[in-house]
Amino acid sequence: MSRLALALVALVVAGGCGGTSTAPSIPVGATPEASLVAHLYAAALRSYGSAAHVESREDPLLGLDSGELRVVPGFTGRLLHRFDPDATARAATQVYREMVSALPEGVGAGDYTTSAEDKPALAVTDATAEAWGGRDVTAAVRNCDGLTVAAVVDAPRPATIGTCTPKVREFPDAARAFGAVRSGRAKAAWTSTAAPGIPTELLMLSDRTSLIRAENLVPLYRRNELNESQALALNEVAGVLDTAALAEMRAKVADGADPGHVADAFLAEHPLGD
Numbered sequence: 001m002s003r004l005a006l007a008l009v010a011l012v013v014a015g016g017c018g019g020t021s022t023a024p025s026i027p028v029g030a031t032p033e034a035s036l037v038a039h040l041y042a043a044a045l046r047s048y049g050s051a052a053h054v055e056s057r058e059d060p061l062l063g064l065d066s067g068e069l070r071v072v073p074g075f076t077g078r079l080l081h082r083f084d085p086d087a088t089a090r091a092a093t094q095v096y097r098e099m100v101s102a103l104p105e106g107v108g109a110g111d112y113t114t115s116a117e118d119k120p121a122l123a124v125t126d127a128t129a130e131a132w133g134g135r136d137v138t139a140a141v142r143n144c145d146g147l148t149v150a151a152v153v154d155a156p157r158p159a160t161i162g163t164c165t166p167k168v169r170e171f172p173d174a175a176r177a178f179g180a181v182r183s184g185r186a187k188a189a190w191t192s193t194a195a196p197g198i199p200t201e202l203l204m205l206s207d208r209t210s211l212i213r214a215e216n217l218v219p220l221y222r223r224n225e226l227n228e229s230q231a232l233a234l235n236e237v238a239g240v241l242d243t244a245a246l247a248e249m250r251a252k253v254a255d256g257a258d259p260g261h262v263a264d265a266f267l268a269e270h271p272l273g274d
Contacts, residue, residue, distance in 0.1 A: 025051040026230070029060030029069035036253050037073045039263035040241070041219050041234055045071075047272050048233035054260070061220075065104055070222045071234065075215040076112055077119065078156070092117075092214035103220070111235040112218040115242040118194035119215035120157045122149065123178065123202040128187055136206045137161055140188060150177035150186035157190040162211045178202060194243050196251035217241065236272035245270075 026045055030038030038054045045052035055069060061082065063069035076095045080087050083102035089095045096112050103109060122140055124132075132139035140147060144164035151157055153170045169186055171177040178199050180186040188205075191198055192215075198204065219234040226234075249262050 023051065025053045026071060026226075027055045027063075027069045028052055028071040028073070029055050029057050029063045030073065031058065031060060032056050034073070036249055036259040036263060037217060037246075039260045040237060040266070041071055041073050043260075043263045043267045044233045044237050044272055045230055047267055048229050048236075050230050050233065064107060064220060064222065067222060070225055071219055072221075073217060073219045075118055076218050077213040077215040079218070079220070080213075090213045091210040092216055095214045096216065096218065099218075106223050107220055108223045110219040110221065110231065111238040112216040113238045113241050114216065116194070116238075116246050117214065117216045117243055118192050118246065119207070120212055121191055121193050121207070122161075122188040122205045123181065123191045123198060124188045124205060125181060125202060129203060129205070135203065136208055137211050138209060140164065140166075140205065141211070143187075147188070148186045149188045149190055150180040151190040152177055155190060156192075158212055194246040194250060196247050196254055217246070233272065240267075240270040240272065 026042075028038045028042045028045070035054060035056060042052040042054050055063070057063050057069070060069055060072045061074075064072045076092070076099050080089065080095055080099040080102060083104070084098065087098050087102070089098045092112070092114065096109075100109050122137060129135045129139065132143045134142075141162045141164040144166065147164065147166040149166045149168050151168050151170055152174050153172060159165065169180065171180065174191065174195070174197065177186075177189045181189045181202060182199070189202070191204065193204065217237075219237070221231070221234065245266065249266060252262050253259050
């Protein structure tokens with residue numbers, strides 16, 4: 001066989017081998033309770049042509065640090081507290097900046113979702129808001145004396161709101177905490193801005209002066225292990241997700257829907273890159 005024929009055979013074999021190789025699936029980590037947001041980022045990666053899957057971990061940040069995971073989504077305020085417990089930032093931009101500065105070596109952060117948050121919030125009755133003279137958490141601070149707030153056991157919440165340290169009465173679930181507000185046993189209940197199932201007869205106080213630390217969704221990833229397209233896929237989530245959509249998807253999961261199917265359906269309705 002001539003040298004030209006041998007070279008052609010070699011090219012065909014090499015091309016065939018190259019055509020069958022595929023990049024490994026990107027592991028996106030999350031706790032079982034946070035699997036929905038992990039599926040959102042995994043679906044985003046797939047929409048840009050990268051294989052991705054979700055891995056459930058009790059502490060996914062340890063998996064990110066070890067390199068077992070390549071992407072881990074979280075919320076800015078909680079991540080800042082994890083990496084810098086003494087940080088005092090509360091406003092969204094400052095929390096994000098301080099979180100990025102506190103990240104371990106080898107870990108980077110994508111864009112945070114400016115329109116999607118899940119920060120602690122106070123739910124009250126219309127009558128209480130009227131009596132307090134406002135629908136912002138500053139009204140609760142002005143009426144701090146004797147303020148009792150219902151809360152679910154172990155649910156994230158700040159110990160103080162500005163200069164106010166309210167008395168907390170704990171309940172085993174959100175339904176009973178909200179019931180305490182409706183019955184007058186508590187003036188307010190701790191919930192969160194993206195929590196599903198908040199009773200329609202209660203309203204959520206706004207936080208215009210950032211008395212409560214921001215909690216915006218953000219993807220963390222292993223530095224230098226994602227290509228440009230993959231990093232872009234993660235950042236694109238920030239452009240399509242808002243708090244109402246996050247709460248709606250959580251409600252579907254709470255009703256028994258598969259988190260992966262819910263995330264896929266959301267991105268099908270809100271395609272990235274448009």
